[in-house]
Amino acid sequence: MEFDLKKLLRTNILNLVPYSSARDEYKGEASVFLDANENSYGSPLSRNYNRYPDPMQQAVKAKLSLIKGVPVPNIFLGNGSDEAIDILFRAFCRPGIDNVILLPPTYGMYEVSANINDVQTKKILLTPEYQIDMEGVAEAIDEHTKIIFVCSPNNPTANSINRSDIETLIANFSGLVVVDEAYINYSRQKTFIQELTEYGNLVVLQTLSKAWGLAGIRMGMAFASEEIIEVFNKVKPPYNINEASQQLALEALSNVDQVNDWIREIILQREQVISKLIELPFVLNIVPSDANFILVKMVDPLGVYKYLVDNGIITRDRSKVQLCEGCIRITIGTPEENVLLINTLRAYLKS
Numbered sequence: 001m002e003f004d005l006k007k008l009l010r011t012n013i014l015n016l017v018p019y020s021s022a023r024d025e026y027k028g029e030a031s032v033f034l035d036a037n038e039n040s041y042g043s044p045l046s047r048n049y050n051r052y053p054d055p056m057q058q059a060v061k062a063k064l065s066l067i068k069g070v071p072v073p074n075i076f077l078g079n080g081s082d083e084a085i086d087i088l089f090r091a092f093c094r095p096g097i098d099n100v101i102l103l104p105p106t107y108g109m110y111e112v113s114a115n116i117n118d119v120q121t122k123k124i125l126l127t128p129e130y131q132i133d134m135e136g137v138a139e140a141i142d143e144h145t146k147i148i149f150v151c152s153p154n155n156p157t158a159n160s161i162n163r164s165d166i167e168t169l170i171a172n173f174s175g176l177v178v179v180d181e182a183y184i185n186y187s188r189q190k191t192f193i194q195e196l197t198e199y200g201n202l203v204v205l206q207t208l209s210k211a212w213g214l215a216g217i218r219m220g221m222a223f224a225s226e227e228i229i230e231v232f233n234k235v236k237p238p239y240n241i242n243e244a245s246q247q248l249a250l251e252a253l254s255n256v257d258q259v260n261d262w263i264r265e266i267i268l269q270r271e272q273v274i275s276k277l278i279e280l281p282f283v284l285n286i287v288p289s290d291a292n293f294i295l296v297k298m299v300d301p302l303g304v305y306k307y308l309v310d311n312g313i314i315t316r317d318r319s320k321v322q323l324c325e326g327c328i329r330i331t332i333g334t335p336e337e338n339v340l341l342i343n344t345l346r347a348y349l350k351s
């Protein structure tokens with residue numbers, strides 16, 4: 001399928017002259033910076049944050065590039081992947097005219113972001129096995145369909161979406177296919193970032209909020225062709241990643257071994273939690289999980305949810321979500337937290 005980025009982009013974005021910041025215009029090693037109206041005296045802190053951060057986050061991207069095997073020009077960093085999602089709508093979708101395809105039950109921000117941007121959503125429910133209804137998607141696509149969002153592993157169902165179906169979409173759709181891999185580190189499936197050279201219409205989202213344990217610093221990644229990344233960079237706020245987050249990310253990215261140990265441990269814990277939960281008589285089903293959470297079908301989900309809250313354990317009630325009827329979503333915690341969860345649920349029987 002022919003892919004023409006210029007045709008897909010909103011005309012105002014195609015013609016946009018981006019803001020040029022002080023740090024865009026001078027990048028050298030000068031010692032006196034009187035160009036950005038900063039406070040040259042410092043910050044009232046033990047560490048100085050008086051200078052604007054690198055708008056292109058070159059140091060963080062250089063490290064990520066080595067870890068991910070993706071060249072720097074193919075990487076965008078956002079204030080969480082939620083920022084990348086919002087930029088996709090703003091750059092590609094004309095409010096009130098264009099539409100995107102969502103595959104519920106899935107991550108809620110795609111729809112919220114669409115609504116904020118006044119972009120119509122066409123929702124094609126996943127099959128009962130939580131896979132893509134390929135015929136439904138094909139029928140829904142029209143000349144105003146700009147983006148298909150695929151979440152794999154999917155939130156809240158925890159399963160991976162069939163790779164061949166995602167490939168079929170990318171190969172046959174003339175708009176963008178966004179594959180949100182927020183939970184890819186826990187998956188048996190391999191990432192799509194190696195396919196970027198093959199497909200010009202592929203955008204892969206990942207985040208430091210999950211396996212990397214950095215939800216608090218707000219850093220998400222989009223991987224795509226250079227020309228798509230240039231669009232992200234044009235539209236983003238000039239200093240979208242603050243200096244503190246950039247420094248902390250750099251530090252954390254040197255600790256790959258710690259992250260890999262946690263991933264292995266969480267997968268192990270996940271399987272243990274599943275094997276113990278499934279023994280409980282009020283647990284009806286647990287979807288095979290490729291993520292750091294599980295979707296558990298129960299006899300009385302709301303009752304269990306409230307009982308857990310009363311015992312200081314917060315899970316996510318998903319029982320009102322279509323195709324997730326009867327389900328609560330449970331994140332895999334530390335071994336101690338998981339034991340507490342299981343023991344508390346065992347006591348539910350007697351409560």
Ligand SMILES: Cc1ncc(COP(=O)(O)O)c(C=O)c1O
Pocket residue numbers: 079080081082083107151155180182183206207208209215218219220
């Ligand atoms: C599928 C999916 N994508 C993206 C995000 C948000 O990531 P970030 O913290 O990078 O904004 C989440 C968070 O729950 C998620 O479940």
